[in-house]
Amino acid sequence: MLEQRIHLALGSSSNQEAVLHQLNASLKKNRLDDRIQVYCHTLHDLQKPACGIYPERIFYENINENLMRLLVEVQLLNKTPLEQFQQLKLDQSLIERFDQWDKDRFFYKQTRIVLKNAGKINPEDIQEAIAMDAYQALVKALTSMTPQDVLDEITLSGLRGRGGGGFPTGRKWQVAHDQINDVKYVICNADEGDPGAFMDRSLLEGDPHAILEAMMIAGYAIGSKHGYIYVRAEYPVAVKRLEIAIHQAENIGLLGNNILNLGFDFSIEIRLGAGAFVCGEETALIASIEGQRGTPNPKPPYPSVQGLWGKPTIINNVETLANIPQILLKGHKWFRTMGTPSSPGTKVFALGGKIKQTGLIEVEMGLSLKEVIYDIGQGCEHNKKFKAMQTGGPSGGCITREDLDTALGFDELIQLGSMMGSGGMIVLDEDNCMVDVARFYLDFIVEESCGKCTPCRIGTKRLLEMLNKVTQGEGTLELLDEMEALAQYIKTSSLCGLGQTAPNPFLSTYHHFKDEYMRHVVDKKCDAKVCKALLEYTIQADLCKKCGLCARACPTYAISGTVGRDPFTIDPNLCIRCGACVLTCKFDAIKRQ
Amino acid sequence: MLDVKQLNTIKATTLQKMRVEDGQITHRILIGMGTCGIAAGAQAVYDFLIEMKDVYQYPIDVLPTGCLGMCMFEPMVEVVEANDKHTMYIKMDPLKMKEILHHHIKEGYTLYAYTLQGAKDNA
Numbered sequence: 001m002l003e004q005r006i007h008l009a010l011g012s013s014s015n016q017e018a019v020l021h022q023l024n025a026s027l028k029k030n031r032l033d034d035r036i037q038v039y040c041h042t043l044h045d046l047q048k049p050a051c052g053i054y055p056e057r058i059f060y061e062n063i064n065e066n067l068m069r070l071l072v073e074v075q076l077l078n079k080t081p082l083e084q085f086q087q088l089k090l091d092q093s094l095i096e097r098f099d100q101w102d103k104d105r106f107f108y109k110q111t112r113i114v115l116k117n118a119g120k121i122n123p124e125d126i127q128e129a130i131a132m133d134a135y136q137a138l139v140k141a142l143t144s145m146t147p148q149d150v151l152d153e154i155t156l157s158g159l160r161g162r163g164g165g166g167f168p169t170g171r172k173w174q175v176a177h178d179q180i181n182d183v184k185y186v187i188c189n190a191d192e193g194d195p196g197a198f199m200d201r202s203l204l205e206g207d208p209h210a211i212l213e214a215m216m217i218a219g220y221a222i223g224s225k226h227g228y229i230y231v232r233a234e235y236p237v238a239v240k241r242l243e244i245a246i247h248q249a250e251n252i253g254l255l256g257n258n259i260l261n262l263g264f265d266f267s268i269e270i271r272l273g274a275g276a277f278v279c280g281e282e283t284a285l286i287a288s289i290e291g292q293r294g295t296p297n298p299k300p301p302y303p304s305v306q307g308l309w310g311k312p313t314i315i316n317n318v319e320t321l322a323n324i325p326q327i328l329l330k331g332h333k334w335f336r337t338m339g340t341p342s343s344p345g346t347k348v349f350a351l352g353g354k355i356k357q358t359g360l361i362e363v364e365m366g367l368s369l370k371e372v373i374y375d376i377g378q379g380c381e382h383n384k385k386f387k388a389m390q391t392g393g394p395s396g397g398c399i400t401r402e403d404l405d406t407a408l409g410f411d412e413l414i415q416l417g418s419m420m421g422s423g424g425m426i427v428l429d430e431d432n433c434m435v436d437v438a439r440f441y442l443d444f445i446v447e448e449s450c451g452k453c454t455p456c457r458i459g460t461k462r463l464l465e466m467l468n469k470v471t472q473g474e475g476t477l478e479l480l481d482e483m484e485a486l487a488q489y490i491k492t493s494s495l496c497g498l499g500q501t502a503p504n505p506f507l508s509t510y511h512h513f514k515d516e517y518m519r520h521v522v523d524k525k526c527d528a529k530v531c532k533a534l535l536e537y538t539i540q541a542d543l544c545k546k547c548g549l550c551a552r553a554c555p556t557y558a559i560s561g562t563v564g565r566d567p568f569t570i571d572p573n574l575c576i577r578c579g580a581c582v583l584t585c586k587f588d589a590i591k592r593q
Numbered sequence: 594m595l596d597v598k599q600l601n602t603i604k605a606t607t608l609q610k611m612r613v614e615d616g617q618i619t620h621r622i623l624i625g626m627g628t629c630g631i632a633a634g635a636q637a638v639y640d641f642l643i644e645m646k647d648v649y650q651y652p653i654d655v656l657p658t659g660c661l662g663m664c665m666f667e668p669m670v671e672v673v674e675a676n677d678k679h680t681m682y683i684k685m686d687p688l689k690m691k692e693i694l695h696h697h698i699k700e701g702y703t704l705y706a707y708t709l710q711g712a713k714d715n716a
Contacts, residue, residue, distance in 0.1 A: 119625060119661030119671070121611075130600060131607035139597050198629070205627040206659020237628050253595040261596040360662030 011046035026072035052098035118206025129209035137325035157332035163317030166410035184224035194393025197424035204238035208245035214321035277448035296496035339365030392421025395501035397508030433530035441505035456499035543589035550581035627660030633667035641687035
């Protein structure tokens, strides 16, 4: 358990890094590294490094490597303050900064742009949203900018679609703007279907007015008067708050005709999706709004040219839209200061799985995955070993330990064979079997395949059957080759993006964890002890105390023996591998392998 | 019909209210009520607070808000006072809320053990 926290403030000159290394090394040497959390902050105007120890609130300044070593050994190990160095002339503003860091340590390394209002305002009250600058960007656009100015601003900001593909938003809008048509549409895609992702839901629930405002700005920029929000019916709270927001905006004249007396008309309708994963794909989404069956259509024509009811349509993800008002208010240069040159800005992630601090985080692009997992997420639960991270939902892939230094960004993740996706991050530890993980995602895809094209409809089904064989212990090396070939066929011949990425869960785990597949196929063993058919339960006679508890817990009477006399044994033919005996045994005599 | 001037008036007055500076209330209580918070039991906390406010006429605002992103600490309740003082209470239930109403709202001191900073098991 973590008991103390050290906040280290470093200036930007290069030799100060040594202090951090010394601190980490000393902590490790004194075995304090699992009790003390180190937070490192950069202050550009700081001359000499300083540090603060919490919860005691003891500060040191002018630290060097030697002092750092002393500090760990005397202050932290023996709990005696180093009096001669303490709180020399540390100025009050620096102390306040330390306090602020300690207060915000959940938000450590986070930058909240999109989520700035979530959890701060009452989303069911438009006045509170207005107080936090909602609709100011719209006023700015309507009063002082032409539609082309808005488009230029978005293009220059380099904002890329946050829904998965990373397509430049400005270019998408420009294409729609250049179409000559008196009817155009703006659609907000809130059909968030990835397992483990809930960013859009939180945004809609926390700050619905940001989305409405962004849609109006988009409408102004491309010349549209009507918008749709396509949201899943599984999000009742989000739908309710959106309805309230739209109703309130209409009532005070922020939606409808002649908005703010500035001669701009815009109306927004909500469309409920019935919960099909494929409807997050833009052409399927359009079909669904039109009242047809939600199946994708080949592109081109792209929706920006010919979309909803044949009219030019822009479709943007909730998070993409939530960035727009901020960019207009503060300018593209401000937006460019965050993130990397190819992926500017921030990204919201839903951090989940086997990690200590689960939750919704917003970080700058360019942060390394290590920082996300170990600094924000605090590492794996129960100090288990980190194995892989699944990003991008079923279309994405796994990132292994070796690649954790990679910076977050659209192109960087694609290079690793994964993708940004909508932003679900599921952390897997040593207790997860990668074959089983692939099977789980493929199961999801088989269920959600819309059935329009054959490779996706039948190919994924066959792939799942083959994966099941591997987990059942019936796999062969030829089967693995067959699976790889089939996966390539699905990838190259499916109709839409979802089908083309459908075999990714298998391909990515197979690529990174080939040895684990081999263990399943050749040795018929599952090292993570997940695949039930490959497990074997045995009672170690020398550890067995002959108490008979396990025999009583066994639902299939597979355990036999005499209490007090003979060690108990398990009949493998009757055993259903439920693990009930392992849980009841007080002496760890039952071995699972 | 609202125009830009009126929009800015709304902004200024509401901002004052949100900062608990307009003198009508002493505390603004925000309950994290996204789907995640409601799933963790925020609705019970909200209902309890509304009832307490009605019965005892506390000068407080009780408001639902969105998710703050700290799933493992839900339900969360934030108490905002004048001079930008924020206190974040975590893992709330009506029973703990009763203590907070008595100690924090009435008597005016923070229950450190229930706060985000005070939680020992806080990572």
